[in-house]
Amino acid sequence: MPTATASTTVEDAVQRRRGDLIELSHSIHAEPELAFAEHRSCAKTQTLVAERGFQITSAPGGLDTAFRADFGSGSLVVGICAEYDALPGIGHACGHNIIAASAVGTALALAEVADELDLTVVLLGTPAEEAGGGKALMLEAGTFDDIAATVMLHAGPLDIARARSLALSQVAVEYIGREAHAAVAPYLGLNAADAITVSQVAIGLLRQQFAPGQMAHGIVTDGGQATNVIPARTEMHYTMRANDSGSLRELEGRMSDCFLAGAVATGCGHQVEATEPSYLELTPDQWLADVFRSEMVRFGRNPVGPEIEAAFPLGSTDMGNVTQIMPGIHPIVGIDAEGASIHQPAFAAAAAGPSADRAVIEGAVMLARTVVELAQTPAERDRVMASKAARA
Structure with missing residues (x-):
């Protein structure tokens, strides 16, 4: 002492x-x-x-x-x-x-x-x-x-x-689609809000396979502006955590595939960017x-x-x-x-x-x-x- x-x-x-x-x-x-x-x-x-x-x-x-x-x-x-x-x-x-x-x-x-x-x-x-x-x-x-x-x-x-x-990283995920009238010609649009839905469903299903200590939580920060317009741009923010940095890198890769799934399913473009340094x-x-x-x-x-x-x-x-x-x-x-x-x-x-x-x-x-x-x-x-x- x-x-x-x-x-x-x-x-x-x-x-x-x-x-x-x-x-x-x-x-x-x-x-x-x-x-x-x-x-x-x-x-x-x-x-x-x-x-x-x-x-x-x-x-x-x-x-x-x-x-x-x-x-x-x-x-x-x-x-x-x-x-x-x-x-x-x-x-x-x-x-x-x-x-x-x-x-x-x-x-x-x-x-x-x-x-x-x-x-x-x-x-x-x-x-x-x-x-x-x-x-x-x-x-x-x-x-x-x-x-x-x-x-x-x-x-x-x-x-x-x-x-x-826990180790942590945070990302912003942006989807870019195409506007169209939601009733007159929805088939002309690419729905960026649907891209978020597909991605979040994929993440929800992935949770069963999360390793111990891995977790993910997110919010939609831009889901569109009007119900009668197919959203051309949406954004969500996700935080990923894991027991250690190696496990976090693995989780990031699997989450990246979920983000990609939303883009592939809807035909939208997408971009994933880190919003701050990893913890x-x-x-x-x-x-x-x-x-x-x-x-x-x-x-x-x-x-x-x-x-x-x-x-x-x-x-x-x-x-x-x-x-x-x-x-x-x-x-x-x-x-x-x-x-x-x-x-x-x-x-x-x-x-x-x-x-x-x-x-x-x-x-x-x-x-x-x-x-x-x-x-x-x-x-x-x-x-x-x-x-x-x-x-x-």
């Missing part, structure tokens, strides 16, 4: 800023902003660390609502990810206000021991997790290149130290997750066992892309949402309640103490730094 001095220092630092951190969480919650438009939330998340003396780099990778805030000059560079985008219509039903505030608390706490632990603390403002893949874009831009390990947390209905997620599956670092689990227990939490961790992946996240290339964790810190889960309106309401406030403070302490232990455990410190060197 962390030394008494360092562990006490970071915990006390979080507790001293308790009011500021909860205020930040509530402020972000009160003004939800969607992917790549989180201008107010991005600015709010920077304020406390800027006042503490962190060096702010705005818009890394050209993303207007991203930032990087650095403190210290130690040889071990650790990143802490803050998310702050919301969901259309239901606001912070994924609790990203909790993520942002706890990340800020972690960064402020670690700044207190950065010199002592030969540590560089990096707070990363990562936009567009719900749609857009901000972390994937920042990785490609080199924003994470000098970081040895990255941590963050997420709110949820349970405490899960070693959370895992890779989370591969949490076992050692870091075990330390975080011990911190959960210290706070009187009851994290689920490994069998439940393995059996229940929690959606998809672009943090998976980060953990594919460096040690990292994305634990779930439970809040009381009266039975509701993420992406439900009741969870959005709970994300500014008392248990959410507790998650902000305890989460920041748990992440900070986990990083302290990493910095003070020579074998593990060397391991993550060697991992970074191997990427160079």
Whole structure:
């Protein structure tokens, strides 16, 4: 465990800023902003660390609502990810206000021991997790290149130290047919709406052969404009998920055949385009997750066992892309949402309640103490730094 001095220092630092951190969480919650438009939330998340003396780099990778805030000059560079985008219509039903505030608390706490632990603390403002893949874009831009390990947390209905997620890709499928009067001369048309119907029937039949962990879900975003006109253009969006990237690639190929079936059956043209970067599956670092689990227990939490961790992946996240290339964790810190889960309106309401406030403070302490232990455990410190060197 962390030394008494360092562990006490970071915990006390979080507790001293308790009011500021909860205020930040509530402020972000009160003004939800969607992917790549989180201008107010991005600015709010920077304020406390800027006042503490962190060096702010705005818009890394050209993303207007991203930032990087650095403190210290130690040889071990650790990143802490803050998310702050919301969901259309239901606001912070994924609790990203909790993520942002706890990340800020972690960064402020670690700044207190950065010199002592030969540590560089990096707070990363990562936009567009719900749609857009901000972390994937920042990785490609080199924003994470000098970081040895990255941590963050997420709110949820349970405490899960070693959370895992599914690989994900999203596509827009467009069908192009030909207009005709639906009653006078329908035979002159090519019905792009029928192409969607054929494709969705094919997908429905394919589901019986989905491998374990594979799933697909979609919506029609353009189904035509008038009932008496054969639709000449339609569009649908589909999300595909799987346990890992290899299984996802297989699913994408089979789904592609279903999309093609709609075009072949109706004579329409079709085009399939990715709408955002793929999200890779989370591969949490076992050692870091075990330390975080011990911190959960210290706070009187009851994290689920490994069998439940393995059996229940929690959606998809672009943090998976980060953990594919460096040690990292994305634990779930439970809040009381009266039975509701993420992406439900009741969870959005709970994300500014008392248990959410507790998650902000305890989460920041748990992440900070986990990083302290990493910095003070020579074998593990060397391991993550060697991992970074191997990427160079």
